[in-house]
Amino acid sequence: MTSTSEQPIMVARTSDDEANPYLLGVYAPVDTEIDAEDLQVIGKIPADLNGVYLRNGPNPRFQPEGRYHWFDGDGMVHAVHLENGKARYRNRWVRTKAFEAESEAGKGLWKGVMESPKDNPFGNHHGLGLKDNANTDLVFHRGKVLATWYMCGSPYSIDPLSLETLGAEDFLGTLVGDMMAHPKVDERTGEMFWFDYGPRPPYLRYGVVSADGKVASTTDIELPGPRLPHDMAITENFAILMDLPLVQDLEAARAGRHKLKFDRSMPSRFGVLPRYGTGDQIRWFEASPCYIYHVVNAWEQGEEIVMDVCRVSRPQPRADAHTPLAKMLSYLRLDASLHRYRFNLRTGLCAESQLDDDNTEFPTVDARAIGRRSRYAYNVHISPESTLLFDGLVRYDTVAGSKTEHFFGPGRWGSEAPFAPRDGAAEGDDADGYLVTFVQDEREGCSELDIFDAADLAAGPVARVLLPQRVPLGFHATWVRADQLDNLKR
Ligand SMILES: [Fe+2]
Numbered sequence: 001m002t003s004t005s006e007q008p009i010m011v012a013r014t015s016d017d018e019a020n021p022y023l024l025g026v027y028a029p030v031d032t033e034i035d036a037e038d039l040q041v042i043g044k045i046p047a048d049l050n051g052v053y054l055r056n057g058p059n060p061r062f063q064p065e066g067r068y069h070w071f072d073g074d075g076m077v078h079a080v081h082l083e084n085g086k087a088r089y090r091n092r093w094v095r096t097k098a099f100e101a102e103s104e105a106g107k108g109l110w111k112g113v114m115e116s117p118k119d120n121p122f123g124n125h126h127g128l129g130l131k132d133n134a135n136t137d138l139v140f141h142r143g144k145v146l147a148t149w150y151m152c153g154s155p156y157s158i159d160p161l162s163l164e165t166l167g168a169e170d171f172l173g174t175l176v177g178d179m180m181a182h183p184k185v186d187e188r189t190g191e192m193f194w195f196d197y198g199p200r201p202p203y204l205r206y207g208v209v210s211a212d213g214k215v216a217s218t219t220d221i222e223l224p225g226p227r228l229p230h231d232m233a234i235t236e237n238f239a240i241l242m243d244l245p246l247v248q249d250l251e252a253a254r255a256g257r258h259k260l261k262f263d264r265s266m267p268s269r270f271g272v273l274p275r276y277g278t279g280d281q282i283r284w285f286e287a288s289p290c291y292i293y294h295v296v297n298a299w300e301q302g303e304e305i306v307m308d309v310c311r312v313s314r315p316q317p318r319a320d321a322h323t324p325l326a327k328m329l330s331y332l333r334l335d336a337s338l339h340r341y342r343f344n345l346r347t348g349l350c351a352e353s354q355l356d357d358d359n360t361e362f363p364t365v366d367a368r369a370i371g372r373r374s375r376y377a378y379n380v381h382i383s384p385e386s387t388l389l390f391d392g393l394v395r396y397d398t399v400a401g402s403k404t405e406h407f408f409g410p411g412r413w414g415s416e417a418p419f420a421p422r423d424g425a426a427e428g429d430d431a432d433g434y435l436v437t438f439v440q441d442e443r444e445g446c447s448e449l450d451i452f453d454a455a456d457l458a459a460g461p462v463a464r465v466l467l468p469q470r471v472p473l474g475f476h477a478t479w480v481r482a483d484q485l486d487n488l489k490r
Contacts, residue, residue: 023068041463052161056076058475079163140160145159231295238274267289271284291312362379419434420435449465
């Protein structure tokens with residue numbers, strides 16, 4: 001095992017001197033980058049599971065300026081590479097421009113979302129002064145993993161095995177502006193679909209990276225005002241964008257404050273446009289007000305587009321949160337449920353229905369099925385605690401209308417659990433594989449990688465790979481298959 005970082009992390013205090021929960025316990029950052037081979041395993045790593053699990057998340061390198069919020073931390077990728085029944089762990093910070101600037105200065109230079117960003121050194125292309133920390137998602141495209149940021153920033157290319165940051169990805173010089181956290185890749189065509197949003201017109205821009213790695217199309221999408229879209233969907237022929245009624249509180253904005261308001265008088269709107277369409281071709285479908293972080297999947301079925309999502313019906317922090325820290329925590333509270341929309345392309349009408357009432361989020365499907373009919377959704381179950389903790393996994397069978405679950409146990413918290421197809425599993429069989437996730441044990445202060453048979457979650461993990469250091473809770477994860485890694489052999 002080697003350690004390559006020497007900068008210690010300090011525990012920050014908030015202005016009212018309460019210990020900051022996002023620098024403690026299960027959230028506490030790690031201060032070392034390590035490599036470890038031949039990890040100890042309880043159970044047996046399946047011989048037909050080869051590839052790499054990568055998870056992104058916030059991990060501040062330096063004492064942050066002002067009050068630290070979890071969203072502010074520098075992106076760090078933790079990865080476990082499974083090969084021939086053996087496991088190897090590695091973690092690396094994403095070397096963003098801001099990370100490099102702070103490393104050079106030897107201290108934190110940015111204030112985060114709980115403070116005013118006006119004196120921060122630089123921000124994203126929209127002039128938002130927050131640090132583009134690439135801490136949110138990881139998407140595999142054209143041999144590289146892109147680390148992305150939820151407020152829209154530069155996607156950073158990362159080597160999926162060495163975790164070396166290869167640089168800000170500009171798609172051979174064709175990306176103008178920023179990209180959101182959750183671009184969608186169509187593995188059959190090699191294209192990637194994305195959007196970019198900001199506080200000034202055009203509030204939303206949609207684009208396509210073609211299989212040759214260049215931005216082949218961008219178009220402005222007309223919205224009534226600034227929005228905070230987090231995710232999108234694709235089908236074989238269409239892209240689906242969102243205009244949801246979580247909007248800026250204009251009164252607060254006039255007083256110079258940033259505050260979000262859920263406006264129940266406005267509908268949710270879903271815009272369907274051809275993959276290479278222009279903004280004037282978009283067709284809007286209206287539905288009941290809500291907020292949506294994550295799409296499960298979408299596909300075409302007859303004259304309809306079906307889109308499954310995790311729908312948030314009350315997207316505002318709890319009213320009973322009064323202290324700064326309680327507010328900070330409750331902002332992270334997430335209450336979502338599996339929900340289906342049907343957009344009828346002939347009639348222009350939208351039908352919607354709740355598919356389940358359990359609080360589940362961070363959905364994944366077989367990545368080969370994105371944009372095409374998938375049967376299973378693999379979500380994390382959200383714990384009833386006051387902040388965002390994943391206490392289990394849920395597999396939804398959206399054809400049979402049933403679900404199976406696994407709970408990690410007291411004080412054990414998971415990460416996003418992508419579906420990892422069994423080596424050679426047929427495309428279209430989205431149960432033939434595994435779910436892979438980090439689990440952190442709060443009481444023991446340690447972490448492991450748990451592997452589940454996707455078709456038998458209730459049986460518990462088939463293998464538990466013990467990790468050489470605690471992996472703090474984080475955001476999104478991805479699975480890169482061995483056949484995708486093979487194409488990289490250089
Ligand atoms: Fe997300």
